[in-house]
Amino acid sequence: MVKTPIRFTLNGSETALFVDGGANLLDTLRRGVGDLSPKYGCGQGTCGTCTVLIDGEPHLSCLTLAETAEGRSIETTNGLANGAELHPLQKAFMENFGAQCGYCTPGMLMAAKALLSKNPNPSREEIVEAISGNICRCTGYEPIIDAIMIAAGQLRGRVA
Amino acid sequence: MTVHKGRGFACINYPIGMNLGGDPSQALVHSTPDGKFMVSLSAIDLGQGMKSVTRQIAAETLGVPVADVYVDTADSDTGPHDMGSFASRGTHRVGNAVIRAAAEARAAMMEAAAEELEVNPADLDTDGEGNIHVKGAPGRSITVADTAIAAQFKQGKTLSGRGIFLIPTSEVDADTGEMTPVSCFAHAAVVVDLEVDDETGEVTVSEVNSAYEVGRALNPKMVEQQLIGGAWMGISHALYETTEPYYPNRSHGPQDYNTYLMPGPGDVVPHHIAVLERPAEDAPFGGKGPGEMCANPLLPAVANAIYNAVGVRCDTLPITPEKVLRGIQANGGAQPREMF
Numbered sequence: 001m002v003k004t005p006i007r008f009t010l011n012g013s014e015t016a017l018f019v020d021g022g023a024n025l026l027d028t029l030r031r032g033v034g035d036l037s038p039k040y041g042c043g044q045g046t047c048g049t050c051t052v053l054i055d056g057e058p059h060l061s062c063l064t065l066a067e068t069a070e071g072r073s074i075e076t077t078n079g080l081a082n083g084a085e086l087h088p089l090q091k092a093f094m095e096n097f098g099a100q101c102g103y104c105t106p107g108m109l110m111a112a113k114a115l116l117s118k119n120p121n122p123s124r125e126e127i128v129e130a131i132s133g134n135i136c137r138c139t140g141y142e143p144i145i146d147a148i149m150i151a152a153g154q155l156r157g158r159v160a
Numbered sequence: 161m162t163v164h165k166g167r168g169f170a171c172i173n174y175p176i177g178m179n180l181g182g183d184p185s186q187a188l189v190h191s192t193p194d195g196k197f198m199v200s201l202s203a204i205d206l207g208q209g210m211k212s213v214t215r216q217i218a219a220e221t222l223g224v225p226v227a228d229v230y231v232d233t234a235d236s237d238t239g240p241h242d243m244g245s246f247a248s249r250g251t252h253r254v255g256n257a258v259i260r261a262a263a264e265a266r267a268a269m270m271e272a273a274a275e276e277l278e279v280n281p282a283d284l285d286t287d288g289e290g291n292i293h294v295k296g297a298p299g300r301s302i303t304v305a306d307t308a309i310a311a312q313f314k315q316g317k318t319l320s321g322r323g324i325f326l327i328p329t330s331e332v333d334a335d336t337g338e339m340t341p342v343s344c345f346a347h348a349a350v351v352v353d354l355e356v357d358d359e360t361g362e363v364t365v366s367e368v369n370s371a372y373e374v375g376r377a378l379n380p381k382m383v384e385q386q387l388i389g390g391a392w393m394g395i396s397h398a399l400y401e402t403t404e405p406y407y408p409n410r411s412h413g414p415q416d417y418n419t420y421l422m423p424g425p426g427d428v429v430p431h432h433i434a435v436l437e438r439p440a441e442d443a444p445f446g447g448k449g450p451g452e453m454c455a456n457p458l459l460p461a462v463a464n465a466i467y468n469a470v471g472v473r474c475d476t477l478p479i480t481p482e483k484v485l486r487g488i489q490a491n492g493g494a495q496p497r498e499m500f
C-alpha cells in the first residue's frame with residue numbers, strides 16, 4: 001500500500017511519519033506516534049473519548065483522516081501538563097473527582113480546553129454544551145462539570 | 161396537556177458478596193528494599209476506588225504512611241486468587257484479606273526491628289510516619305526503611321504477609337431449606353421527584369434525595385462520587401437503556417451510542433445524599449462499600465414516582481414514553497395518586 005508522508009506538530013513538537021492511505025488520526029497518533037492519550041471508544045464518532053485539538057478546535061480523531069493533519073497543530077492530553085505540573089483542568093478533575101475509570105477523561109479534558117480557550121467564563125449550560133458529545137459512564141457528569149467550572153475560575157485568576 | 165408531579169420512594173437491603181463457595185479473596189503484601197510496601201491483588205479497580213481503599217487499609221494495618229504503600233492489581237495469572245470485582249464485595253472481601261496480609265507483614269516488620277533494636281517485638285510500636293519505636297521511649301527507634309534494609313541485606317528475611325478471607329460455606333438445611341447466602345448487608349432509601357407529561361409520556365426527573373448506609377465510609381469523597389455516578393446510572397436504566405428494540409422487531413434495536421439512549425451531561429439531576437455510618441462488625445474498619453447498591457433503588461423509586469404522578473404501573477424496564485402513554489390510555493386518562 002502506498003504510504004504518504006505527513007508532518008504536523010504534536011503538542012508543540014515537530015512530528016513526521018508515513019501513513020497508509022485512509023488511516024485515521026487516532027490510529028496514527030496511538031500506533032504511529034505512540035501517543036496513547038487519546039482513547040478508542042467507538043471508532044464511529046459517537047463517544048468523544050478520542051477528542052484532540054486541531055489548530056485549537058476539538059475534533060474526533062477516529063473520524064479524521066490522518067492526511068488532513070498535514071501542517072496543522074495537534075494537541076492531546078499528553079501535552080497538557082507542564083513537566084510535573086498538571087494543567088489546571090487536570091488538577092481540577094483530580095481534586096473534584098471528575099474521573100472514576102478515567103476512560104472518558106482525555107476527551108473531556110480536550111473538549112474543556114477548547115471551550116476555555118474561547119470562552120474563559122462559561123456558564124454551566126455552555127460547559128454542558130461543550131461536553132455533550134462526550135459520553136461518561138461512571139460519574140453522572142456533575143463532578144466533571146464542577147471541575148471545568150473550577151478550572152475556568154483558576155485560569156481566569158492566572159491571567160488577571 | 162398537563163404535566164403531573166410525582167414522588168416515589170424505595171428502599172433496599174443490599175447483599176455484600178455471596179457466601180456460596182466461600183467467596184474467597186486473597187492478598188499478598190511485601191516490602192521493597194527501601195521500606196515501601198506492595199499489596200498484590202487480583203481484584204481490579206475499574207474506577208470504583210478499590211485501589212485507594214485497599215491502600216488505606218494496608219497503610220493503617222501496617223502502621224506506615226499511605227504514601228509508602230502501593231497496590232498492584234496486575235493480573236489473575238500472577239496475583240493471588242480472588243473471585244473478582246463484582247457483587248459489591250471489593251471493600252469487604254478484599255479489604256479483609258488485605259488486613260490479614262498486612263497484619264502478618266507488620267509482625268515480620270516488628271520482629272526485624274526488634275532484632276535491630278535488641279528488644280522484644282511486643283515492646284515496639286509504629287508512629288504511622290515511617291518509624292518504629294520502643295513503647296514509652298520514642299527516642300529508641302528505627303525507621304521502617306532501615307528495618308527493611310536490615311531484613312533484606314543483613315537478616316535475610318522478607319517483610320511479607322499472606323491474607324485470605326473466606327466465608328464458611330453455608331449448607332442448605334435439608335428440612336427447612338434454610339441457608340445463609342449472605343451475611344453482610346448494606347442499606348439505602350431513595351426519594352425521587354419527577355414530572356410526567358401526559359401528552360408525550362415523557363418523564364423528567366427533577367430531584368433525588370437519598371440515604372445510604374455503607375458501614376464506615378472509608379474514603380468519604382469516593383463514596384459520594386460513587387453514589388452520584390451510580391444513581392445517574394440507575395435513572396438511566398429506569399428510563400432509557402435497553403438493547404431490546406422498542407418495536408417492531410430486534411433489528412430496530414439500538415446498534416451504537418447514537419441509538420442506545422442514555423442521559424447526557426444536560427440531564428444532571430440534583431442529588432442530595434446522606435451517608436449513614438454504622439461500622440459493620442465483620443468489615444474492614446467497618447466499611448462495606450456502596451457498590452451496585454448506588455444504582456438499584458433508583459429503579460423502583462422512579463417506577464413508584466410515575467405511579468404517583470399518573471397512576472400508571474410499569475413493571476418492565478425501561479419505562480419509555482410509549483409505555484407511560486399506553487398505561488394512561490388503558491386507565492382512561494392520567495390518574496394522579498395522593499402525594500405522600
Ligand code: FES
Pocket residue numbers: 039040041042043044045046047048049050051060061062063
Ligand atoms: S472513538 Fe472517536 S468518538 Fe468514539
Ligand code: FES
Pocket residue numbers: 098099100101102103104105135136137138139207
Ligand atoms: S470516568 Fe468512566 S467513563 Fe467517565
